[in-house]
Amino acid sequence: MLFRVIIIFLLICSTCACKYDAIKPNTTALPIENNIIIDGVITYNSHIKKIIDYNCKACHSAYPINQTPYLETYEDVRIEAMYGILKHRVVDEYPSVMPPNKSLSNYEKQLILVWINQDCIE
Numbered sequence: 001m002l003f004r005v006i007i008i009f010l011l012i013c014s015t016c017a018c019k020y021d022a023i024k025p026n027t028t029a030l031p032i033e034n035n036i037i038i039d040g041v042i043t044y045n046s047h048i049k050k051i052i053d054y055n056c057k058a059c060h061s062a063y064p065i066n067q068t069p070y071l072e073t074y075e076d077v078r079i080e081a082m083y084g085i086l087k088h089r090v091v092d093e094y095p096s097v098m099p100p101n102k103s104l105s106n107y108e109k110q111l112i113l114v115w116i117n118q119d120c121i122e
């Protein structure tokens with residue numbers, strides 16, 4: 001009986017060890033809730049544009065609401081990122097969260113952080 005318990009214990013240990021192996025070193029992840037790991041190069045055109053278009057552009061463009069800052073082009077979004085304002089509003093939710101009253105998912109926030117950290121590649 002004791003032998004069986006020991007075998008089961010060892011099996012559980014080895015399964016856990018595999019999980020740790022699965023976490024790759026050299027990722028570009030930054031620490032954030034839920035410890036989401038994002039690997040590889042994040043670019044505006046392949047990752048960030050669709051998040052901004054879907055969640056921000058309705059207000060932050062010339063038509064119909066005309067709310068500045070405009071977030072219509074790569075250059076618009078890069079400028080907000082460069083001055084730290086994008087991170088403040090979307091990730092730190094400071095002084096208030098954007099989009100108003102509803103924040104992006106942790107995954108989307110993490111993508112934006114990594115994009116900023118990699119110097120806002122187009």
Ligand code: HEC
Pocket residue numbers: 052055056057058059060067068069071080085086089090096098099100104
């Ligand atoms: C429902 C409309 C609406 C949506 C959607 C929205 N915003 Fe805003 N945003 C506003 C308004 C109104 C202001 C000005 C008032 C304020 O600063 O809170 C603002 C202000 C900002 C500012 C402030 C700039 C500064 O100079 O302080 C940034 C940056 C910003 N929004 C980014 C975003 C981003 C990024 C998204 C999408 C993830 C987003 N907003 C979605 C309405 C919106």
